[in-house]
Amino acid sequence: MRFISFSSGSCGNCSVLLGPEGGVMIDAGVGIRRVKKELDALGLGLDCIKAILITHDHGDHIRSLGSFCKRLTVPVWTSEPVHNALARHPFTREWIGPCRQQLQAGVWNPVTPDFDVRYFVVPHDATQCLGFAIRCQGELFVLMTDLGHMTAEGLEFASEASTVIIESNFDVDMLVGGDYPQELKHRISHGAGHLSNDACGEAIRQFLHPGLKNLFLCHLSGNNNTPELAYESARRVLEECGVKPGTIALRVLRRAVSSPLLNL
Numbered sequence: 562m563r564f565i566s567f568s569s570g571s572c573g574n575c576s577v578l579l580g581p582e583g584g585v586m587i588d589a590g591v592g593i594r595r596v597k598k599e600l601d602a603l604g605l606g607l608d609c610i611k612a613i614l615i616t617h618d619h620g621d622h623i624r625s626l627g628s629f630c631k632r633l634t635v636p637v638w639t640s641e642p643v644h645n646a647l648a649r650h651p652f653t654r655e656w657i658g659p660c661r662q663q664l665q666a667g668v669w670n671p672v673t674p675d676f677d678v679r680y681f682v683v684p685h686d687a688t689q690c691l692g693f694a695i696r697c698q699g700e701l702f703v704l705m706t707d708l709g710h711m712t713a714e715g716l717e718f719a720s721e722a723s724t725v726i727i728e729s730n731f732d733v734d735m736l737v738g739g740d741y742p743q744e745l746k747h748r749i750s751h752g753a754g755h756l757s758n759d760a761c762g763e764a765i766r767q768f769l770h771p772g773l774k775n776l777f778l779c780h781l782s783g784n785n786n787t788p789e790l791a792y793e794s795a796r797r798v799l800e801e802c803g804v805k806p807g808t809i810a811l812r813v814l815r816r817a818v819s820s821p822l823l824n825l
Contacts, residue, residue, distance in 0.1 A: 562697050562825040564724070567591045567599060569779040570816035574622045574706065580675030580697045583611040587693065587704060589626035596625075603822055607633060611673045613660075615639040616706060617687035618646040623653055630656035638662045638672050639691065640680060646688040669696065681715060683708035686753045694718040702726075702825065706780045709753040711764040719768035724825050726814070727764060729778040729795065730755035731785040739785055749785075758786065758794035765798045775825055779814045788813040 563579040573590035577600070586596075597607050612635055616622055630637065630653070637660040639647070644661055647653040664670050669677040675698070680691040685707040692705040692715050703722040705715050719725045736746055736757075748754050756764070761778065776799075778791050792813050799809060814820055 562700055562702060562724075564702075564820075564823045564825055565599075565603075566777075566779070566814040566820040567596055568817050568819070569706075569814040570781055570783060571621050572783070572817050573624060574616075574780065575625075576814075577610065578676070578695060578697075578702060579605075579609065580673070582674050584609050585673060585676055585678075585695070586610045586613045586629070588616055588622040589613060589629050590621045590624045592625050593628040593632055599819055611635060612662075612676075613637045614672070614678065614693055615643060615647070615691075616693070616704075617685060617690040618643055618650055619687050619707070620652065622707075623647065623650065626653050627656040630660045634660060636660055636662040636672070638664050638670065638678065640664055640666070640682075640689055642689040643691065664691075679718075681712070681718065683712060683715060684710055684753045685755075686748065692718070694722070700724070700825065704779075708756050709751070711756070711760065711767070716764065716768045719764075720770050721772070722768075723772055724775040724777070725768065725773065726777045726779050727761055728756040728780045729758050729761040729786070729791040729813075730780050731757050731782045732787070732790050732794075733757050733759060735790075736782075736785040741784070749782075755780070755782070758791050761791075762794050762798040765795060766802060769799075769802055769804070773809055775810045775812070775823075777812045777814050781813065781816060783816055788815065 566576040574588040575591035695702040701722040704726040
């Protein structure tokens with residue numbers, strides 16, 4: 562598998578996971594022109610996208626989904642509650658109908674010839690928010706973003722994955738000492754908002770296993786975190802757990818800057 566993140570954060574979320582016969586795009590919060598330009602530069606093109614997975618119905622994850630539906634007409638896979646929300650949302654309601662494909666709960670859904678997908682619900686203040694476990698050629702890829710707290714199901718999938726992408730949204734001291742209104746601070750940090758660096762680190766301790774190859778930190782806050790703080794928090798946990806440097810590829814996915822095309 563190969564992976565590229567185009568953006569990860571409140572400014573927009575979009576990534577592509579590639580298998581031998583094409584890829585799946587996860588979320589569509591980045592403009593189609595930028596995605597096309599960057600895929601073209603890699604010799605891939607938009608036609609490498611064979612399906613789209615949507616985590617939830619917040620604008621930073623679906624802002625450009627209507628454009629992708631109009632241009633590509635590939636299946637858009639998500640749960641029934643999220644699809645119902647997309648059918649009403651001004652960003653998507655005109656275009657989502659013909660692309661709608663519903664993920665069934667508790668089973669592996671074959672979304673492309675390469676990829677089977679299971680979803681699990683994570684706590685976030687959206688209509689519903691999903692994490693994804695994606696299976697390809699014996700490898701397991703897990704993505705968990707926008708989760709107010711870690712769940713047993715998320716840990717279970719991550720503990721079997723070769724690649725885990727997990728939210729590391731905020732540094733507690735920066736959030737508490739920052740100038741956000743108290744109501745917003747509470748929304749972010751109290752169970753249905755976002756995962757802190759510390760909570761991310763504790764989750765890593767719980768799901769860490771010998772088969773983990775890649776650990777990517779996603780959805781960092783632009784105001785209440787830094788890439789350096791998030792990276793160091795996760796690196797310290799790996800060190801404390803006895804992981805030798807270089808054994809696991811640890812990377813921070815940036816807010817508005819694409820990652821390289823990464824071999825998983």
